[in-house]
Amino acid sequence: xxxxxxxxxxxxxxxxxxxxxxxxxxxxxxxxxxxxxxxxxxxxxxxxxxxxxxxxxxxxxxxxxxxxxxxxxxxxxxxxxxxxxxxxxxxxxxxxxxxxxxxxxxxxxxxxxxxxxxxxxxxxxxxxxxxxxxxxxxxxxxxxxxxxxxxxxxxxxxxxxxxxxxxxxxxxxxxxxxxxxxxxxxxxxxxxxxxxxxxxxxxxxxxxxxxxxxxxxxxxxxxxxxxxxxxxxxxxxxxxxxxxxxxxxxxxxxxxxxxxxxxxxxxxxxxxxxxxxxxxxxxxxxxxxxxxxxxxxxxxxxxxxxxxxxxxxxxxxxxxxxxxxxxxxxxxxxxxxxxxxxxxxxxxxxxxxxxxxxx
Amino acid sequence: xxxxxxxxxxxxxxxxxxxxxxxxxxxxxxxxxxxxxxxxxxxxxxxxxxxxxxxxxxxxxxxxxxxxxxxxxxxxxxxxxxxxxxxxxxxxxxxxxxxxxxxxxxxxxxxxxxxxxxxxxxxxxxxxxxxxxxxxxxxxxxxxxxxxxxxxxxxxxxxxxxxxxxxxxxxxxxxxxxxxxxxxxxxxxxxxxxxxxxxxxxxxxxxxxxxxxxxxxxxxxxxxxxxxxxxxxxxxxxxxxxxxxxxxxxxxxxxxxxxxxxxxxxxxxxxxxxxxxxxxxxxxxxxxxxxxxxxxxxxxxxxxxxxxxxxxxxxxxxxxxxxxxxxxxxxxxxxxxxxxxxxxxxxxxxxxxxxxxxxxxxxxxxxxxxxxxxxxxxxxxxxxxx
Numbered sequence: 039x040x041x042x043x044x045x046x047x048x049x050x051x052x053x054x055x056x057x058x059x060x061x062x063x064x065x066x067x068x069x070x071x072x073x074x075x076x077x078x079x080x081x082x083x084x085x086x087x088x089x090x091x092x093x094x095x096x097x098x099x100x101x102x103x104x105x106x107x108x109x110x111x112x113x114x115x116x117x118x119x120x121x122x123x124x125x126x127x128x129x130x131x132x133x134x135x136x137x138x139x140x141x142x143x144x145x146x147x148x149x150x151x152x153x154x155x156x157x158x159x160x161x162x163x164x165x166x167x168x169x170x171x172x173x174x175x176x177x178x179x180x181x182x183x184x185x186x187x188x189x190x191x192x193x194x195x196x197x198x199x200x201x202x203x204x205x206x207x208x209x210x211x212x213x214x215x216x217x218x219x220x221x222x223x224x225x226x227x228x229x230x231x232x233x234x235x236x237x238x239x240x241x242x243x244x245x246x247x248x249x250x251x252x253x254x255x256x257x258x259x260x261x262x263x264x265x266x267x268x269x270x271x272x273x274x275x276x277x278x279x280x281x282x283x284x285x286x287x288x289x290x291x292x293x294x295x296x297x298x299x300x301x302x303x304x305x306x307x308x309x310x311x312x313x314x315x316x317x318x319x320x321x322x323x324x325x326x327x328x329x330x331x332x333x334x335x336x337x338x339x340x341x342x343x344x345x346x347x348x349x350x351x352x353x354x355x356x357x358x359x360x361x362x363x364x365x366x367x368x369x370x371x372x373x374x375x376x377x378x379x380x381x382x383x384x385x386x387x388x389x390x391x392x393x394x395x396x397x
Numbered sequence: 398x399x400x401x402x403x404x405x406x407x408x409x410x411x412x413x414x415x416x417x418x419x420x421x422x423x424x425x426x427x428x429x430x431x432x433x434x435x436x437x438x439x440x441x442x443x444x445x446x447x448x449x450x451x452x453x454x455x456x457x458x459x460x461x462x463x464x465x466x467x468x469x470x471x472x473x474x475x476x477x478x479x480x481x482x483x484x485x486x487x488x489x490x491x492x493x494x495x496x497x498x499x500x501x502x503x504x505x506x507x508x509x510x511x512x513x514x515x516x517x518x519x520x521x522x523x524x525x526x527x528x529x530x531x532x533x534x535x536x537x538x539x540x541x542x543x544x545x546x547x548x549x550x551x552x553x554x555x556x557x558x559x560x561x562x563x564x565x566x567x568x569x570x571x572x573x574x575x576x577x578x579x580x581x582x583x584x585x586x587x588x589x590x591x592x593x594x595x596x597x598x599x600x601x602x603x604x605x606x607x608x609x610x611x612x613x614x615x616x617x618x619x620x621x622x623x624x625x626x627x628x629x630x631x632x633x634x635x636x637x638x639x640x641x642x643x644x645x646x647x648x649x650x651x652x653x654x655x656x657x658x659x660x661x662x663x664x665x666x667x668x669x670x671x672x673x674x675x676x677x678x679x680x681x682x683x684x685x686x687x688x689x690x691x692x693x694x695x696x697x698x699x700x701x702x703x704x705x706x707x708x709x710x711x712x713x714x715x716x717x718x719x720x721x722x723x724x725x726x727x728x729x730x731x732x733x734x735x736x737x738x739x740x741x742x743x744x745x746x747x748x749x750x751x752x753x754x755x756x757x758x759x760x761x762x763x764x765x766x767x768x769x770x771x772x773x774x775x776x777x778x779x780x781x782x783x
Contacts, residue, residue: 086493090486187606190577207586224535224579225485225510231517305517305539307485308510310577310607347490350479357445 057250060333061243067340068239075235083347089303092238093119095339096296098323099245099332100289105321106330107253108285109265111171113317114162114178117185118155118290120312122297126151127226128194130302131219132201134230144232148241148298155294156287158185163286167279182317189309194220225308226301233303241299245292246332252288261285326367435473436722436729436736438463438715439500441491441515442507444480450659451707452480455507455529458704458711461695466719473729474715481506485514492518500524501736502722504714505543507707509533509579516543524733525740527718527763529710532655533579537763542741544763546714546753547706550580553654553677554587556769557627562595564782566650566675567624569600573613573638575630577606584629584654610634615641618649625650632660639670650675658705661777668777677769679753680709681779689752706753713751721747 049058071088074080097115104112129150133143166177193209195202197216204210210218220226252258263271264278272278301307323342327335345363349356370376438459442452456478463474477498481488488511495503503519505528506512512531519526520540527544528536534549548556561567570592575581585602592599600621603614615638618626626642626649628635635657642649653660653676661668682693682703692712696704718740724747725739744759751757754767773782 082493082496083490086489183608187577190606221535222579223577223582224513224533227513227535304485304489304514306510306513308579310510311485347494350494354444356480 056333057246057254060246060250060336063333063336064239064242064246068235071235087343087347088235089233089238090300091340091343092235092242093233093296093300093303094320094323094343095336096238096241096245096299097293097320098327098335098339099242099249100292100296101320102324102327102330102332102335103249103253103292104285104289105324106328107258107261107265108282110167110282110286111175111321112178112286112289113175113314113321114182114185115293115320116312116314116316117178117182118158118293119297119300119316120182120185120189120309121155121158122151122294123301123307123312124189124192124220124226124309125154125294126298127228127301128196128201128219129298130232131196131217131229135196140230140232144237144302147232147302148237148295151298151301152291152295155297156291158294159287159290160283163283163290167282167286179314179317182312182314186309186312189220189312190223192220193218193222223308223310225306225311227306228302228304231303231305233299238299241295242336245295248288248292249332252285257281257284322364326371434729435475436727437475437477437499437501438504438718439477439479439495439498439502440504440506441479441481441488441495441511443483444478446482448483448508451530452478452483452507453700454705454707455504455711457696457699458692458708459504459529459715461692461699462712462715462719466715472719472722472727474719476715478504481511483508483511485511487511488515489518491515496522501731501733502718502740503527504529504711505536506531507711509536512536513539516540519543522733523737525718525737527714529714530707533583534764541761541763542737544744544759545765546710546717547765548655548677548679548767548769549764550583551587553769554584554589554629555591556677556771557584557629557652557654558588558591558595558597560675560677560771561592561625561652562597566652568596569598569621569623570625570627571600571618571621571623571649572602572627573630573634574602574604575606575610575634576604578630580631580656581629585627588627588629610637613638613641615645615647618642619645619647623649625652628653628657630654631656632658632663636660636663636666636670639674643670652676655679655706658707661774661779662702662705668774671774672776674774675771675782676774677771678706678779679767679770680704680706681770681772681781683779692752709752713749713753716751717747717749717757720749 048054075085097119101112101115104110126147130143130147133146137143162181166174169177191206193204195210195212195216195218197213199213202210202212217229260276261281263276264281268278323339324335326342327338346356346360349359352359442455443449444452444456459476459478463476467473477495479491479494481491488506492515503524503526505519505526506515507530509531512528513533513536516536516539520543525542527546530547531545532547532550534551537543537545572585574585589599600623601617603617628638628651635653639651651674653674655678657676658678660671682689693704696708721740721743725743727736727739747759749757757765757767759765771782772779
């Protein structure tokens, strides 16, 4: 009993509180929604939003690691997601030829998607991480465009002889039993939707685990040192470029995994979905959630995905209202006056419920 | 401070989720198609964004048909076309909302990409769906009760090449293709195949994407000596390309496909530039028959412009569904599965004459059988080209 209370105390201590809260929110949300699904009290609208929301959350968490802890702005998230989605789609069709059972195929596909995106991250990261700020943002933006254009012209088919690739025109020449998984501009066709809400939640927990453990380690402190003062960091022997690449690749891997989860949640998706707008959208989730704040990112992503659907009742004015909500939230969360009143309210609460100091 | 904000946000989040599910459960919370006094027709299309014109046209066309049918007093319809922003992900959300609403029969989606994203779900859930204008052959291949009202992309490419060769419009063809649009690439690919078979020479092709659809190198077509410029595109791009060619003083034969529809209705564009353009369409609002004229008048009263092919497709889908349902003796209290079975049976033999064709029939794959028509623009109006 004593051990348990001690553990609880540790888990909720100042050092670990943020992590614990983020895990708890995810698990709690899972339990609530899963119960609602089981009892049938949830609408199809919410159900259809679950998997995309999980993917966006993971992508936003990965971007928050990059912006919040490394301090570099990256606008290539959509590109990494696209790589993950398309490689994951091919991998899922390929592996399902040999493995029966959805779960192992999904796990393999997510791993393949993550590795592919990670390789792309390393490929783009090595030459460009010497750049900073706006320059890096523009280069990653260009990277996103390149990926989109390449995928728009890619044809990949699978038949009994293996994988067939062709570019710009469809020259895959497959056996009659072959399936064309990626069809240029038409996009990818997945034979079976493998992503589930449970898989999405597990991926979020995995991403949180990686991010929290990274930023609270020796390496994490080095990463934050690079962000705060590059010169000071390198003067104490931290290899700035090495850490930048490390974080960039980890972020790319997680985003790729999110992309696979997203892609396998739909039976068909197009490369043109993964454009500049998607990168900006993920950036909005991160900024609204707070730089370096993982719990905030999860909540803001969920909120901003649900609002446009909840506003369908407004028909033609839906997107205008959504934009107004976006502006209002950004203004409110940065308004000193409102923050001051909130702080007063919080202090008032503190007085009403004085905390017992045991430490 | 941050934490408090987090709490506030989470409260908001829960509230909006609650609002969402509350809105979704709707008036009769009985799930898909059980009971009710009307047949609920659902669907989605781009009502906002760059492709909005197509979604709005289909929606308005379908609304006119539903109003006419409901005025007859027999089987009553209720229509719900949601906005999918021409995005597969949003189309899936729309599908979910439609099932919450209690959809019985569906018009699938207006555009191809979203149709592909949701067709599987219709097939799985056993809802009959007919797309008014999703022209990729991949859509109906997704299932046995996914049908189509418009031509397939390859059919258009073939018809265009055949017409050019038969009427001797020229032998050297230059193509402008939008490489990130499956409609454009689909038509262009089949055109190139058929052109080779018919002895037409494709002297060049310019590929562009939606990101660089501004400056068109008309000189490329001119230098290649093209007599025909083939435009498997939507009308915005068609207009820009025709303008670019004419600015050079280069006047080949322009040949568009059904995406050209709507070019004459643009605001601030001098329609004189389209003089002599050929294009394929199954519907022309200027056709003298009574059905077309009455439809054009009603459409004009609603939106203030002339209907295009998409509007007619939307109208025809509702009527085809209505004809099949009445012929099969369907009633509004049937379940989605029963309605689907009736539709499947009726569409084997249905012979429907509407705005976009006479005596249309459907084959087992769900494709419509009708002849594409070539029109020519003469003094700002559509004339059937012979």
